Amino acid sequence: MLGKLNHVAIAVPDLKVATDQYKDMLGAKVTAPQKLVEHGVTVVFIELPNTKVELLEPIDASSPIASFLDKNPKGGMHHICYEVDDIDAAKSQLIQTGARVLGDGEPKIGAHGKPVLFLHPGDFSGTLIELEQV
Numbered sequence: 001m002l003g004k005l006n007h008v009a010i011a012v013p014d015l016k017v018a019t020d021q022y023k024d025m026l027g028a029k030v031t032a033p034q035k036l037v038e039h040g041v042t043v044v045f046i047e048l049p050n051t052k053v054e055l056l057e058p059i060d061a062s063s064p065i066a067s068f069l070d071k072n073p074k075g076g077m078h079h080i081c082y083e084v085d086d087i088d089a090a091k092s093q094l095i096q097t098g099a100r101v102l103g104d105g106e107p108k109i110g111a112h113g114k115p116v117l118f119l120h121p122g123d124f125s126g127t128l129i130e131l132e133q134v
């Protein structure tokens with residue numbers, strides 16, 4: 001089911017500060033900020049030769065990232081995103097095996113304009129998993 005690692009996501013309390021750290025201290029290439037209202041976040045991507053790192057900042061206090069930052073005020077690793085060929089087939093297979101799909105269970109359009117789903121961290125060693133159809 002799983003393809004490539006698409007990205008690792010880090011929640012940050014201040015996207016500007018985090019972006020500058022990656023640019024200035026680590027010499028990274030960082031994309032322009034993108035607001036994803038449906039997901040309650042503003043994101044940038046750090047582009048690496050083999051994958052990406054997503055930095056997530058909550059849009060407001062109702063964002064799921066805001067509660068994560070309440071528990072992790074300095075920020076922290078939030079999720080890992082794997083690529084799949086067929087998100088609906090992946091979803092059916094996962095539900096059959098007892099995994100929980102978050103939200104209303106339907107794929108939403110993610111940061112790359114492609115359908116994504118999130119899987120409950122309680123089912124996967126405490127790690128929130130995002131699946132992205134590529």
Ligand code: CO
Pocket residue numbers: 007009054079081130
């Ligand atoms: Co992501």
